[in-house]
Amino acid sequence: QQQVKQSPQSLIVQKGGISIINCAYENTAFDYFPWYQQFPGKGPALLIAIRPDVSEKKEGRFTISFNKSAKQFSLHIMDSQPGDSATYFCAATFKAAGNKLTFGGGTRVLVKP
Amino acid sequence: GAVVSQHPSRVICKSGTSVKIECRSLDFQATTMFWYRQFPKQSLMLMATSNEGSKATYEQGVEKDKFLINHASLTLSTLTVTSAHPEDSSFYICSASTAIGELFFGEGSRLTVL
Secondary structure (H helix, E strand, O other), X not given: OOOEEEEOOEEEXXXXXOEEEEEEEOOOOOOEEEEEXXXXXXXXXXXXXXXXXXXXXXXXXXXXXXXXXXXXXXXXXXXXXXXXXXXXXXEEEOHHHOOOOEEOOOEEEEEEO | OOOEEEEOOEEEEOOOOOEEEEEEEOOOOOOEEEEEEEOOOOOEXXXXXXXXXXXXXXXXXXXXXXXXXXXXXXXXXXXXXXXXXHHHOEEEEEEEEOOOOOEEEOOOEEEEEO
């Protein structure tokens, strides 16, 4: 059972554009939602994370929007740059799970110059 | 952010041999470490949860005798792939949990079994 569904699988955006990646979850016990960025041949790097007590969190060009009632959250990359080209994974976990992450399927983002 | 180091980053071995991969948290103590496996263009698949001083908890379908995990200290966990075969070739990634629940990943170890 896939508890975190991520879309789209791939995304092409022009430099300066906005990349939007969406995730939906099923388990209402989840209380921590991180996003990871992964470059080829490297481990994932924590990008930004949110807890369900806030609806939005912004760090630089990266923003998470969170909709608790819809059980959805999304990552927005503003002013996308070629260096943002990577695979992005959303994830979810909850404290009782010992921080064991459930990952989305990933989105390959390509930013064209 | 916190640093998690994995070693080796790449390893090639012959079929039937065993390979050990180390995961170290360099600037924090990690009571819990996680081991993942990732196939090309796929998401990360959790293999096991490693707690310092106790036996690892394996996910369903992961052979514990095949993938030996040892978490000897608060900064080191090791994954040993025993009697490796070509189908074990994959990208293995560890992560470590900080005291406040943040998770940081290692750089990954690419295993190729000939």
